[in-house]
Amino acid sequence: MTREDRLSIGASISGLALLAFAVLTATGAGVLLDAPTGWLIVIAVAALFGAALPHLGGLWAAAGAIVVVLAIEPAEPWRAAVAIAAVHLLHVLASLLLVVPPRGRVAxxxxxxxxxxxxxxxxxxxxxxxxxxxxxxxxxxxxxxxxxxxxxxxxxxxxxxxxxxxxxxxxxxxxxx
Structure with missing residues (x-):
């Protein structure tokens, strides 16, 4: 291959978009669950840390904080549904970000x-x-x-x-x- 050669993979998404989606998922879940301000800050910081250094598990820490917020707030079925979806999506995104570099693309x-x-x-x-x-x-x-x-x-x-x-x-x- 030379510099002028291009690899065509079809429709794709960048690693940076996956990072941004992970941070938005974590903070959005915190806002939807009406997390106390301190816990919302913990979720956002952990998600940003996880986006900057995916191999250190910050997104999994953000998912854990979402579970704590669910446990300390009043129980309602819609809150459980949001938490289940957000924690699962954060787990999937954190796993993907371990193999997709920020400047890379995934088909x-x-x-x-x-x-x-x-x-x-x-x-x-x-x-x-x-x-x-x-x-x-x-x-x-x-x-x-x-x-x-x-x-x-x-x-x-x-x-x-x-x-x-x-x-x-x-x-x-x-x-x-």
Whole structure:
């Protein structure tokens, strides 16, 4: 390859856009959850730290702070749904940022399997949280705990099945031009 050669990967997103999306996800979740000012600052600083140095786990710290905010504020089903989505998305983005450099690009086609897994896990997790919230409101917390454990086992079984699939089948064959 020479300097004039270009590698065409199709539609793509830059590493900087992923960084910005991660920071916006963390701070947006903090704002939506109506986090106290101190916790909102902790979430934002941890997300910025995680964006600057992804290998040190700042985005995972921001996700942990979101869980703490959920625990210290009044319980409502919509707050749990926001926290579940935000923490999961932060985990996915933090994992991606470990391999995508800020000045690099990643093809949207390569993100498709990750997006599908995200949606499948979100569907199962949000439905389980909604069911547990409905049962807990009816005063049947022990059954809700059993149902929550069953949901975790179901998600783990689906995850194991996803991991068993051949990784090559996740990506369509490249079209040569």
């Amino acid at each position: 949207l086609r390569a993100l498709r399997p990750t997006g599908i897994r995200f949606l499948l896990c979100q569907t199962a997790g949000q439905l389980a949280a909604l069911a547990v919230a409905g049962l807990a409101g009816a005063g049947q917390v022990p059954f809700a705990v059993i149902e929550g454990a069953a949901a975790v086992l179901l998600i783990a079984a689906v995850g194991v099945r996803m991991l068993r699939l051949r990784r090559q089948s996740a990506f369509p064959s490249a079209i040569r031009r």
